[in-house]
Amino acid sequence: AQKITQTQPGMFVQEKEAVTLDCTYDTSDQSYGLFWYKQPSSGEMIFLIYQGSYDEQNATEGRYSLNFQKARKSANLVISASQLGDSAMYFCAMREGPLPGGFKTIFGAGTRLFVKA
Amino acid sequence: GAVVSQHPSWVICKSGTSVKIECRSLDFQATTMFWYRQFPKQSLMLMATSNEGSKATYEQGVEKDKFLINHASLTLSTLTVTSAHPEDSSFYICSARDSGWREQGDTQYFGPGTRLTVL
Numbered sequence: 634a635q636k637i638t639q640t641q642p643g644m645f646v647q648e649k650e651a652v653t654l655d656c657t658y659d660t661s662d663q664s665y666g667l668f669w670y671k672q673p674s675s676g677e678m679i680f681l682i683y684q685g686s687y688d689e690q691n692a693t694e695g696r697y698s699l700n701f702q703k704a705r706k707s708a709n710l711v712i713s714a715s716q717l718g719d720s721a722m723y724f725c726a727m728r729e730g731p732l733p734g735g736f737k738t739i740f741g742a743g744t745r746l747f748v749k750a
Numbered sequence: 751g752a753v754v755s756q757h758p759s760w761v762i763c764k765s766g767t768s769v770k771i772e773c774r775s776l777d778f779q780a781t782t783m784f785w786y787r788q789f790p791k792q793s794l795m796l797m798a799t800s801n802e803g804s805k806a807t808y809e810q811g812v813e814k815d816k817f818l819i820n821h822a823s824l825t826l827s828t829l830t831v832t833s834a835h836p837e838d839s840s841f842y843i844c845s846a847r848d849s850g851w852r853e854q855g856d857t858q859y860f861g862p863g864t865r866l867t868v869l
Contacts, residue, residue, distance in 0.1 A: 670860075675862075676841060676843075676862065676863040676865075677860065677862050677863065678794075678843065678845075678860035680857060680858075680860075724793065724794065728858075736847075737784075737796065737799065738784070738796070738845075738858060739796060740793045740794045740795075741793060742792070742793045743792075743793050
């Protein structure tokens with residue numbers, strides 16, 4: 634069963650505006666971590682933000698914030714003041730564990746963000 | 751920050767040959783490394799978890815005899831695609847966590863990826 638769902642294959646946003654990328658997840662664990670990564674065309678995975686399941690406050694990192702709604706099992710990424718360089722693929726990920734062998738991170742299908750000038 | 755390197759960054763090979771991809775943690779010790787596979791415009795799919803000094807744990811559906819993983823030291827893991835075929839063409843990404851990683855939020859460092867094309 635799919636555990637990370639990103640329903641937006643592609644999103645457009647005007648430069649300098651804010652955009653929300655959706656992510657819902659499914660887990661029976663009480664302890665888990667949620668991540669967002671950016672993957673530009675070069676292919677490297679860039680860590681953006683992390684939210685722990687027990688964190689009461691939404692995580693923020695500069696222009697990135699994570700809208701964590703635990704009861705709804707959603708972890709949306711909000712990018713404020715979009716820049717042209719934000720155009721990339723964005724992946725939501727969840728880390729479960731510890732499992733036999735350690736933690737395991739699984740990724741959603743991704744959302745491609747296009748920032749328009 | 752911590753750096754993970756992969757070599758080669760891209761490789762083209764003939765069908766039937768074997769290809770080895772190296773993943774190195776440059777400034778930290780990685781007891782665990784992960785290998786992912788990414789098809790064009792798709793997500794990262796975890797192939798296997800590699801623990802130093804022990805056998806890799808493969809995800810369901812991943813052929814362990816096809817994708818040989820060796821994690822011989824705390825800074826090096828290798829993925830060998832044996833008898834490669836065109837359907838093995840993909841972007842392979844390794845990831846490593848610091849040996850001191852105990853919390854879920856600790857950073858998982860990704861390599862830059864290796865693009866494999868099998869003709």
